[in-house]
Amino acid sequence: MEKNDHDDKQGNGYSRRGFMQFIGVGAGVVGASLLSPPLRRPLKAEDVGTIFPASEMVKVRLAVNGTVHAVLVEPRWSLLYVLREIIGMTGTKIGCDRGECGACTVLIDDVPRYSCMTLAVEAENRTITTVEGLMKGEELGPVQTAFVETDAFQCGYCTSGQIMAVEGLLRKVESPSPEEIRLGCSGNLCRCGAYPNIFAAAGKAAQLKSK
Amino acid sequence: MLPKFSYIRPDKLDQAVAQIQAGNAAIHAGGTDLLGCLRERIIKSEKIVSISGLEKLRGVRETVEGGLRIGALTTITGMAEDPLVRKKYPGLAMAASEVASPQLRNQGTLGGNLCQKPRCWYYRGEFHCLRKGGNQCYAIEGENQFHAIFGHDNICVITHPSDTAPVLSALGAKVQVIGPGGGRNIAVADLHVPPRDDVRAETVLDQGEIITHVDIPPPPAGLYTSYRKVRARRSWDFALAGAALALVMDGDRVVRASIVFSGAAPVPWRSREAEQALAGNTLSDDTIDKVCRAATAGAKPLRENRYKVPMFRGMLEEELRKARLQEKA
Numbered sequence: 001m002e003k004n005d006h007d008d009k010q011g012n013g014y015s016r017r018g019f020m021q022f023i024g025v026g027a028g029v030v031g032a033s034l035l036s037p038p039l040r041r042p043l044k045a046e047d048v049g050t051i052f053p054a055s056e057m058v059k060v061r062l063a064v065n066g067t068v069h070a071v072l073v074e075p076r077w078s079l080l081y082v083l084r085e086i087i088g089m090t091g092t093k094i095g096c097d098r099g100e101c102g103a104c105t106v107l108i109d110d111v112p113r114y115s116c117m118t119l120a121v122e123a124e125n126r127t128i129t130t131v132e133g134l135m136k137g138e139e140l141g142p143v144q145t146a147f148v149e150t151d152a153f154q155c156g157y158c159t160s161g162q163i164m165a166v167e168g169l170l171r172k173v174e175s176p177s178p179e180e181i182r183l184g185c186s187g188n189l190c191r192c193g194a195y196p197n198i199f200a201a202a203g204k205a206a207q208l209k210s211k
Numbered sequence: 212m213l214p215k216f217s218y219i220r221p222d223k224l225d226q227a228v229a230q231i232q233a234g235n236a237a238i239h240a241g242g243t244d245l246l247g248c249l250r251e252r253i254i255k256s257e258k259i260v261s262i263s264g265l266e267k268l269r270g271v272r273e274t275v276e277g278g279l280r281i282g283a284l285t286t287i288t289g290m291a292e293d294p295l296v297r298k299k300y301p302g303l304a305m306a307a308s309e310v311a312s313p314q315l316r317n318q319g320t321l322g323g324n325l326c327q328k329p330r331c332w333y334y335r336g337e338f339h340c341l342r343k344g345g346n347q348c349y350a351i352e353g354e355n356q357f358h359a360i361f362g363h364d365n366i367c368v369i370t371h372p373s374d375t376a377p378v379l380s381a382l383g384a385k386v387q388v389i390g391p392g393g394g395r396n397i398a399v400a401d402l403h404v405p406p407r408d409d410v411r412a413e414t415v416l417d418q419g420e421i422i423t424h425v426d427i428p429p430p431p432a433g434l435y436t437s438y439r440k441v442r443a444r445r446s447w448d449f450a451l452a453g454a455a456l457a458l459v460m461d462g463d464r465v466v467r468a469s470i471v472f473s474g475a476a477p478v479p480w481r482s483r484e485a486e487q488a489l490a491g492n493t494l495s496d497d498t499i500d501k502v503c504r505a506a507t508a509g510a511k512p513l514r515e516n517r518y519k520v521p522m523f524r525g526m527l528e529e530e531l532r533k534a535r536l537q538e539k540a
């Protein structure tokens with residue numbers, strides 16, 4: 001898990017790319033915190049637990065796709081925001097930002113969740129999987145392959161969320177029934193109405209996975 | 212972007228109680244309702260106390276008496292899939308599996324489900340209505356097709372959003388609460404506040420009180436439970452009309468009946484009229500008809516939600532027929 005720890009490798013808590021994006025996004029806030037004393041770890045007080053003050057950015061370690069990223073976050077930042085804007089992984093999409101579309105679906109400890117409705121600080125010490133994490137090296141993973149082969153998208157905007165919902169379903173149920181597939185995908189809207197092919201892709205993915 | 216807040220995640224329950232008491236703190240369980248409320252400035256807390264690290268509040272276990280104790284942090288999925296819940300109170304598992312969407316069920320908790328804020332669009336939008344401390348209810352004269360037909364007293368016409376509360380109320384469950392003044396338990400049926408008592412409050416909990424568990428009494432012999440939710444889309448939508456049944460049957464006779472509606476009133480709505488019409492009778496066509504008429508006799512629909520009256524009647528009829536079939540089988 002820690003073998004690619006950006007923190008250890010680069011010593012400053014950022015991948016270069018993440019850092020540049022960070023500057024790009026919230027320059028005002030970042031400027032201030034770079035001038036102030038060294039990055040703070042969350043305080044661990046015996047009598048209180050973990051504390052993140054409102055006005056400060058705190059370093060959290062997020063395990064995303066097998067790599068631990070040490071990132072500076074504000075407590076109010078969603079996991080979606082941190083994945084895209086701080087870590088620089090833009091495979092996870094932002095749709096409604098209010099729990100009503102599923103575009104931002106990721107797996108947390110193998111379970112599909114909306115990253116827009118999850119605070120990044122809540123994802124500390126958990127295992128996060130995004131669509132980028134389903135790649136097998138340079139090759140597509142089985143669920144991704146199934147989506148391509150069954151033409152399970154039109155505009156593609158909902159696709160990474162759909163793929164993560166199906167991945168989560170298949171991690172729980174090896175060969176889901178059509179009803180289980182429908183339910184498993186019911187938290188993901190597709191404005192293009194590609195549902196029949198998405199359901200077909202889920203069935204195909206189950207076959208590919210079991211090979 | 213959410214407004215700024217400090218964030219504290221205690222490791223122990225007593226720390227959490229102390230932290231929530233201090234300052235204007237809000238509790239974060241799964242966060243699926245809280246984050247929206249913070250964004251929309253419905254909850255204006257600068258301090259969030261996350262109880263998600265309190266592992267002892269998670270999970271379902273059987274009590275010595277044969278009931279269930281469900282931790283407040285148990286996810287909605289956890290309840291829907293729990294074998295003991297499914298066996299003892301299938302209606303509760305049905306209700307849990309009808310909440311929101313799979314992702315929200317994986318994250319949302321039982322405690323949060325019971326304490327969530329209402330979904331009235333004026334309230335969630337920019338209107339400073341009665342419930343937010345203003346001086347008028349915008350829904351009474353406005354867009355009210357999804358609002359209440361019972362128990363609103365023309366004060367605030369929200370419908371209570373929870374799908375699990377009606378079943379728990381019908382089952383006679385109690386929430387266990389811990390707060391600065393110690394512990395207490397409250398019947399789920401008494402947890403929510405009708406507008407005539409206090410239009411600003413959703414629950415009777417005091418600042419600093421945390422629900423730790425929900426205790427459900429052992430199922431009596433002959434218990435039949437069910438939950439039905441009528442809604443526009445299969446995912447996300449809240450109930451237009453819903454009903455939780457907990458019937459104690461002796462052969463085909465209903466000995467005791469609890470009927471609690473969702474999508475009906477500002478609180479989970481116990482239909483005493485329907486219960487009285489049903490108790491002691493067999494589930495004949497005639498009884499079912501009387502029960503359904505009794506259930507909606509006192510309805511006070513608003514301009515745009517008259518459709519709910521026949522909807523409740525029709526839905527209840529179907530649910531009682533299902534109960535009859537089940538008993539015959």
Ligand SMILES: Cc1cc2nc3c(=O)[nH]c(=O)nc-3n(C[C@@H](O)[C@@H](O)[C@H](O)COP(=O)(O)OP(=O)(O)OC[C@H]3O[C@@H](n4cnc5c(N)ncnc54)[C@H](O)[C@@H]3O)c2cc1C
Pocket residue numbers: 098099100237238239240241242243244245246247283284287309310311312315318319320321322323324325326327328372373374375416420421422423447448449450
């Ligand atoms: C798009 C959408 C659709 C939804 N659809 C449905 C639906 O169909 N049916 C339904 O029932 N719900 C629905 N919900 C509401 C959903 O948020 C809840 O069902 C969920 O269970 C809330 O749990 P949580 O742990 O995420 O709560 P949180 O957001 O963490 O908390 C909600 C509230 O309860 C308080 N609270 C939480 N835990 C405790 C505790 N242990 N003690 C005291 N107070 C506590 C918090 O302070 C907060 O005010 C929907 C939500 C969204 C965003």
Ligand code: SF4
Pocket residue numbers: 329331332333334340341342343347348349350351366367368369
């Ligand atoms: S129904 Fe209640 S929440 Fe909605 S506008 Fe009226 S007072 Fe406000």
Ligand code: FES
Pocket residue numbers: 093094095096097098099100101102103104105114115116117
């Ligand atoms: S962006 Fe998260 S559910 Fe729509």
Ligand code: FES
Pocket residue numbers: 152153154155156157158159189190191192193194
């Ligand atoms: S493919 Fe366009 S939204 Fe699904």
